[in-house]
Amino acid sequence: MSLVQTPLTVDTLNQVQQQTVALATQEDLNLIQLLMKGGWIMIPIILLFFLGLVIFFERYITISKAGKSEGGLLAQVKSNVLSGKLDAAMAVCRSSNSALARMLQKGLTRVGRPIKDIEGAIENQGKLEVSRLEKNINILGIIAGIAPMLGFVGTIFGVIQIFRDVEVAGGIDIGSVSGGLYVKMIASASGLTIGILAYIGYHILNMMVERLILRIETDAIEFIDLLDEPSL
Structure with missing residues (x-):
């Protein structure tokens, strides 16, 4: 009896694993598609995100190396x-x-x-x-200010488009209006998120530089x- 149940149990587990992987892949694809529904404004927002990542990690590594102990x-x-x-x-x-x-x-x-x-x-x-x-650190501050504004611009254009569609249709469809607003708010949420991350990264790097400067100035005075x- 156990010999018959074992293959069935293994097959069932394999099917569950395959379904889990398929669902995870579908969720990833849905997330990417959802971001793309934010409109053309998502292109500069995503570019700002990758630019901020590159600048943060490049400066973080550089400042960390400069802050290592001089070994006497x-x-x-x-x-x-x-x-x-x-x-x-x-x-x-x-x-x-x-x-x-x-x-x-x-x-x-x-x-x-x-x-x-x-x-x-x-x-x-x-x-x-x-x-x-401090090279390029100020760019993170600029991204922190620009990204949320781009998100708001995307939302405003989305609202304009919704009202234009309502005017063309000659009536208000609550489902389409609410759905359109839901999609257009993606741009605003993405811009705010990237702006917050850039703001945090900007201040983290500045604090690292300030601590390093204080230590160097102390050694120079000595x-x-x-x-x-x-x-x-």
């Missing part, structure tokens, strides 16, 4: 400077491809000049490093204080 870079530079080995300190900076290393190297090239000149050189290099870190000691 400042300590090595300080040790060489205190020993009077400026060339060795410069070599340490050149071997480390980081924002702090480039700032310290710029300061080392000014050793022997007034401390104000050294501070100015480090500060100018720091501005360049900050601009590199380096300047070292050069400003009377023994140097």
Whole structure:
């Protein structure tokens, strides 16, 4: 008896699995089709979504790499400077491809000049490093503002189209009007969602940059204080 039931049970399970996969695929297709029903305005909204993703992950990876520990870079530079080995300190900076290393190297090239000149050189290099870190982040802020507006534009055009159809038909069909509004609200919902995501990504990247800048500025001040000691 059990030998007869086992194949039937296996077949039943296989059928259930196939139906589940088919339903999942159908739901995915329905979601894509539903988004496309938002109208032509969905094309720029989707493009903004992918642009925001590319910028966020590219900047996130770049800032994360720049924020990694320097592995005692400042300590090595300080040790060489205190020993009077400026060339060795410069070599340490050149071997480390980081924002702090480039700032310290710029300061080392000014050793022997007034401390104000050294501070100015480090500060100018720091501005360049900050601009590199903040590259394209403002585009996320622009996307956060534009995407919801595009969604509203799509909804407005949809409403206009619905009333035009009502005028042509000479009567109001509640089903078609409500269905049309349902479809056109997709553009508004998509624009708002992408705008919120871009807004969150924009502030996450800005917070990462601010923390990194604070750490670099702290190390740069410590380096300047070292050069400003009377023994140097």
